[in-house]
Amino acid sequence: MTDSTSITLSPADQQPEVIAEPPLLQLRNRSLHYGNQTVLCDISLTIRAGEKVALVGPSGAGKSSLLVVLHELAPALTALCPQNGGLVEVLSVYQNMFMGGLQRYGTLASLWNLVRPLPSAVAELESLAARLGLDEKLWNSVDRLSGGQRQRVTIGRALFRRQPLLLADEPVSALDPLQATSLLTYLLEQHQTAVVSLHNRQLALELFDRVVVMHNGKILHDGPSAELSPEQLDELYRYQES
Ligand SMILES: Nc1ncnc2c1ncn2[C@@H]1O[C@H](COP(=O)(O)OP(=O)(O)OP(=O)(O)O)[C@@H](O)[C@H]1O
Structure with missing residues (x-):
């Protein structure tokens, strides 16, 4: 009979087992062209549930294009926050925010709530508007708002x-630094998984656990934010192809 107390474990056996989440989004050698311009070149990228990924890189690097391609992989799971907003100018803040919930409410309830808001929807959106500092503006039309309010x-x-997945394109670029940090933190808390493009490298390193740097339609760097210094990130940002 084996004496179990005499079994010695090898160092590998003593390591806690790390089980990676299955991929939530996966691109393999994906390219995207507009006419004869290649805007994404042979991109391979895996996003796993629970990851908070910052997408950085100079203007025109392909960040928005990559977010569009990722969105196509799982539109029903995604809360999309596009750079241009896509707001309906003549509708109120309430109506524009309510449109985010159309999928959850169904056609009839959505139409009703857009025309004659029910108390439950109003209460939910009042509370959200207060969290966003928009409580005074809930019934104003969007065309009367500042860039940061929009x-x-x-x-x-x-x-x-x-939805569990946030895909956001420079969601806080028009906000003051304090508000930007606070709302980006809140957005990340409210979504299990997030891929967010941003130009603020400090926020990328502080709030995200993984940083993907893009340059010229390609991924130049992909790794944990904890292993990247601000100087290294600046260097990657300024990368010039020789
Ligand atoms: N609809 C389009 N038609 C033609 N070219 C486009 C279109 N959208 C983007 N591009 C081009 O694709 C390239 C990548 O653009 P993209 O918006 O993805 O970059 P980005 O990294 O998000 O830039 P920024 O930081 O300025 O938002 C750019 O050269 C841009 O001109």
């Missing part, structure tokens, strides 16, 4: 979708 409506619409 950006917060776009964030509100994405939050109201209540």
